[in-house]
Amino acid sequence: MPSVEAGKPDELALRKELLALDDGDAARLAELAQRVPIKDIVMECFAKDMMKHAVPAQHMRRLDQEGRREGVMARVVDAFGGIVRGVVDEAYLEHRRSIGRVHASIGLEPKWYVAALARVQSRVAAHLRTSADGEREPWRAFDALASLGKMIFFDLTAVLEAYHENATRESHLTGEGITELAAPVIEVWDQILILPLVGTMDTRRSQEVTEALLTAVVEKKARSVIIDLTGLPIMDTATANHLFKTVSAVELLGASAIVTGVRPAIAQTVISLGIETNRLNTKTRLADGLRAALKLAGKQVVDVPVAARGGR
């Protein structure tokens, strides 16, 4: 994976050159910071109403629970305020990148960030137009806005790059755990379903698999469901909990659940973890599970005489 190149001084210089961001801009922005109450503007047009829409509810709840909302809000206002500080150095670039990473990690979509920047820009413009300075020297206000525009592009680039980098890294990582493997529900015989669990069961995937299974139980009028764990690398308490819930749901629907393919190492670990497994109807191999399921369906597997060897 390419390393983050924020630390390279020529990268910073290149970015400034591309945007024609120079010391004149820095001076104009510093002056702008004197004339415009940037923090109030940010607070007014972003923090108040936007934060509650933009930040995913789940993350917001956590902030509230931990009493961190005010602190985060202050940081956001501070970060936005930095745009008119006129100092664009390594630290500034890295800070903008960190904003992108935070957005990616809490699932805040870029559209919110972009809109917030746009709002800040138009409020600053409105403020300059109506202020006394703006009326006296409109060209100065115009130049200041142009400088602000460059900074906005600078920030956007850094934030979106970091966002994108984080997002692609995530999808890359997901592949490692084969999490995306489908868990197909197989109707192996009339009214007998098999659910092979392969790979890692994360929370989202567990739910999908269970939903698919329960739907199939109803649709196929299943009498028994065999859940085969041969392909499961580990069983932690979350996975075990989920398995129990799935088994309970299957039984609530009137079918019986048989668990097969528990590997010795997993069995040993699960017992050491202290998980109660008494409620599970387990069979060693998938074949044993199938035999049990057939028996429940009133069928049995019998040996039939085969033609003597060499008879072909």
Added chain:
Amino acid sequence: MALGLELMAVLQRRSTVTQHMREQLMRLQDGVDQQSSAAEACVNEIASNVWVFSPGAALDVLRELADVARGRLRLFPSDESVRVDSEATLLRARSAAHRLSILLGANVVQRTKIATAVSELARNILMYAGSGEIDLLVHLCPEPALEVRARDRGPGIARLDEILAGTYRSKSGLGLGLRGVKSISDTFSVTSRPGETEIRATFRSSAAPGRTSQKERHR
């Protein structure tokens, strides 16, 4: 010379090369991607063979192999740290632990326990703190062991005593995670206060000579 051939030369001198390994090694070319499953399979094979065929000198042999493969393939266990902030990074922490446990010569039960513990600890971080770090520390003395440290800046673990005593059950899980890690690890400690939680669990790699029987006696 291709990396596989170089490694084979060392193995033939210091340990044993099985037919299956020979095939794996022949496929191992220079410029292997460390993440590729072929390279990983090869590392697993090398490590477990070294532990089986030359248990006494396994760490030395691995060290020598690592020198040969330096910069191309990781063949000697070294500490790792994984930032956990999503299901995907949870998996990354777990697979790092799995790989290290193989390099340390852990058997399949011990490997499963280590991976399970990392999974529990990382999930706790995700559920209660949002993000944190899993440090995997390699101990070679007095015997090979992997120490897992889970650190986060979350609200801390309330009712720690009840959790460890097994009298507390969380609404979301089985309430067994932390206690479970304690019972499958060889040493275990928790320090927790709001803003700073650290859980340490050590797993001896059972391939160390004379270990298994000792542990059984302790029970």
